[in-house]
Amino acid sequence: MTTQPTRTIVSRRARPAKDPLSRELIVATALELLQKEGSAGLSMRKIAKALDTGPSSLYVYVANMQELSSYVLDLGLAGIALPASDAGSWQTRLFDALSSYLLALYDAPGVAELALTTVSVGPHALAFTEYLLQCLHEGGVSSLSAAWGVDLLMLYATSVAFEQSSRDARGTTIQTHLAAMAALDPQQYPRIASSHADLISGSVDGMERFRWGLDVILQGIMKKEG
Amino acid sequence: MTTQPTRTIVSRRARPAKDPLSRELIVATALELLQKEGSAGLSMRKIAKALDTGPSSLYVYVANMQELSSYVLDLGLAGIALPASDAGSWQTRLFDALSSYLLALYDAPGVAELALTTVSVGPHALAFTEYLLQCLHEGGVSSLSAAWGVDLLMLYATSVAFEQSSRDARGTTIQTHLAAMAALDPQQYPRIASSHADLISGSVDGMERFRWGLDVILQGIMKKEG
DNA sequence: ACCTGAACACCGTTCAAGT
DNA sequence: ACCTGAACACCGTTCAAGT
Numbered sequence: 001m002t003t004q005p006t007r008t009i010v011s012r013r014a015r016p017a018k019d020p021l022s023r024e025l026i027v028a029t030a031l032e033l034l035q036k037e038g039s040a041g042l043s044m045r046k047i048a049k050a051l052d053t054g055p056s057s058l059y060v061y062v063a064n065m066q067e068l069s070s071y072v073l074d075l076g077l078a079g080i081a082l083p084a085s086d087a088g089s090w091q092t093r094l095f096d097a098l099s100s101y102l103l104a105l106y107d108a109p110g111v112a113e114l115a116l117t118t119v120s121v122g123p124h125a126l127a128f129t130e131y132l133l134q135c136l137h138e139g140g141v142s143s144l145s146a147a148w149g150v151d152l153l154m155l156y157a158t159s160v161a162f163e164q165s166s167r168d169a170r171g172t173t174i175q176t177h178l179a180a181m182a183a184l185d186p187q188q189y190p191r192i193a194s195s196h197a198d199l200i201s202g203s204v205d206g207m208e209r210f211r212w213g214l215d216v217i218l219q220g221i222m223k224k225e226g
Numbered sequence: 227m228t229t230q231p232t233r234t235i236v237s238r239r240a241r242p243a244k245d246p247l248s249r250e251l252i253v254a255t256a257l258e259l260l261q262k263e264g265s266a267g268l269s270m271r272k273i274a275k276a277l278d279t280g281p282s283s284l285y286v287y288v289a290n291m292q293e294l295s296s297y298v299l300d301l302g303l304a305g306i307a308l309p310a311s312d313a314g315s316w317q318t319r320l321f322d323a324l325s326s327y328l329l330a331l332y333d334a335p336g337v338a339e340l341a342l343t344t345v346s347v348g349p350h351a352l353a354f355t356e357y358l359l360q361c362l363h364e365g366g367v368s369s370l371s372a373a374w375g376v377d378l379l380m381l382y383a384t385s386v387a388f389e390q391s392s393r394d395a396r397g398t399t400i401q402t403h404l405a406a407m408a409a410l411d412p413q414q415y416p417r418i419a420s421s422h423a424d425l426i427s428g429s430v431d432g433m434e435r436f437r438w439g440l441d442v443i444l445q446g447i448m449k450k451e452g
Numbered sequence: 453a454c455c456t457g458a459a460c461a462c463c464g465t466t467c468a469a470g471t
Numbered sequence: 472a473c474c475t476g477a478a479c480a481c482c483g484t485t486c487a488a489g490t
Binding site: 020021053054056057060 | 472473474475476477
């Protein structure tokens, strides 16, 4: 009648020694799914299945989907590389930090969408925000302008990443959009028509446009400060 | 055995002479639901129920949820008021048009979220884009810069509206966020701490911040053009 | 041509019950 | 304390069948 030692082993089935649940494990699994399947892969039920349990088990470690999303976003930002404080001018470091953020979002299609609709107060998001604020501070920007400016810079980088990732995910979203633009009556929408022509003819890549936007925002901030 | 004239009347139940389905009716009903219940109200099944039919009936007029969303977004932008071309300088008109856009998004909480993740090529979205491009054109901005600039301006206005509407919808999202910021260690995040202090102390309303962002973008564009 | 019922394959969240 | 089964109230989309 005593419990046999084999019993435990049998109950673990053919899995690689199932780890006990934890918030870290849940969040890491969620990010993996998000990277593999895009935003459609991020669901309580799919995470639970990947961890070989039921969805209700997750609620011990996570209050709801929104809270989980903010944790996943923060983990997705773990890959951001922040330049050392002596790695060039504050402008250069600001640009490099934002480029690294962009890369981190490119890496995981769904994360960009998450970043657009979720705020994280996790360690990686905070460190990134602190870094950008510090750069602007070094540039002599007041702390109120810096706060608003960092918001604007991050929003811009996030949306560039989202646009790119939604192009990849939904196939030819941008293609369809451009086709619709091309089909418009140039009499009715003359400015759209000519802008569209320029967008087509211009041989500009994504990075050039990204740099343009950051420049615009930065120059605008400095102008208002000076 | 002949069909009785009353039969038709009975089948219409206590409804006000049920309109035949059409894309316009579907989209209008969808927008109503979105305005009443927020983004949670926008679902095929809820729209169908509101129209007293089954969800499959909608697919005759609309390919899928994404297409429907883009139509709903465009209808949501119908309320934008574009200033007459003699209503002040191009900067003033640009600002007024964007303010009107902001108001239209405030009006319907869910529409802002839609605008953040959906592109519309409907008449209202096109007219708005054309108007903004025209303003920048009058300001002497090149058509490539104008195209990118309009994107940036609209993105900014949309995100301001989204931030506001998510505050309303999810109750105290921003409150929670600010509380988390206040609880941070000022040693570890000195710039976040001082920015946060300024954000609290400064008596700035939403409109002031909105204007600041538009100014930054516009000044930045002009600087790069000049 | 238009509409419907019924089904398929999903969701987030709760809660009583088990260990 | 942690985990689970089962249920509740939802999703988008398809498709054979009816009118």
